[in-house]
Amino acid sequence: MAKLKLAVLISGRGSNLQSLIDACSEPSFPAEIGIVISNRPGAAGLLRAQKSAIPTHCIDHKLFGTRAEFDAEMTKAMEAAGTELVCLAGFMRLLSDEFCAHWLDRMINIHPSLLPSFKGLNVQQAALDAGVRFSGCTVHYVRPEMDCGPVIIQAVVPISADDTANDLAKRILTEEHKIYPEAVRLIAEKRIFIKGEKAVIATQNTPVGSMRNPTVE
Numbered sequence: 001m002a003k004l005k006l007a008v009l010i011s012g013r014g015s016n017l018q019s020l021i022d023a024c025s026e027p028s029f030p031a032e033i034g035i036v037i038s039n040r041p042g043a044a045g046l047l048r049a050q051k052s053a054i055p056t057h058c059i060d061h062k063l064f065g066t067r068a069e070f071d072a073e074m075t076k077a078m079e080a081a082g083t084e085l086v087c088l089a090g091f092m093r094l095l096s097d098e099f100c101a102h103w104l105d106r107m108i109n110i111h112p113s114l115l116p117s118f119k120g121l122n123v124q125q126a127a128l129d130a131g132v133r134f135s136g137c138t139v140h141y142v143r144p145e146m147d148c149g150p151v152i153i154q155a156v157v158p159i160s161a162d163d164t165a166n167d168l169a170k171r172i173l174t175e176e177h178k179i180y181p182e183a184v185r186l187i188a189e190k191r192i193f194i195k196g197e198k199a200v201i202a203t204q205n206t207p208v209g210s211m212r213n214p215t216v217e
């Protein structure tokens with residue numbers, strides 16, 4: 001079966017990009033990366049793609065007069081690369097409504113919290129400040145409103161009393177690297193569809209049991 005063609009959009013270090021590169025290097029993985037686009041010329045993730053011989057494209061947002069022009073340039077590059085699914089992976093630009101409409105249900109994002117809690121930036125510190133006992137990460141379809149859209153997969157991690165934001169970010173990132181490729185696989189295998197504003201997974205395996213933090217003696 002033909003592999004689903006991905007475009008990965010980055011702005012920085014690209015560790016989630018790396019998790020997708022690694023997954024796609026498995027012959028049985030049902031997707032492949034056709035292009036990596038960065039809006040920042042110095043993004044470390046560009047080197048990761050180049051090392052794996054994946055075509056890269058730097059589209060520096062500072063060179064465009066309007067967001068619409070910048071977004072149109074990205075769409076042009078992605079369509080030229082045959083993109084079927086856009087994966088935002090630490091892409092730090094807001095997207096225009098037109099861009100979101102064009103890629104509706106064909107664009108996903110990863111976010112380091114259990115959405116809809118803690119949208120935006122510095123969300124690990126926000127979770128610590130709120131005193132919640134669990135946080136995690138979410139892969140979701142993209143809608144124009146930031147960090148909104150049908151949830152595909154979430155992973156949960158516990159928060160320790162002595163965690164720093166950095167400790168929590170590391171624990172969450174380990175899970176991000178697992179769930180992003182899993183979400184791509186679900187889409188590539190056509191095991192997921194959108195009903196209303198929910199992503200429904202055919203043959204979903206739901207874990208049983210519960211977790212408590214702190215554990216109760």
Ligand code: GRF
Pocket residue numbers: 010012013014015016017045089090091110111112173176
């Ligand atoms: C990740 O925490 C991701 O969830 C968020 O931005 C960060 C990007 O990290 N959207 P990386 O560039 O993938 O290492």
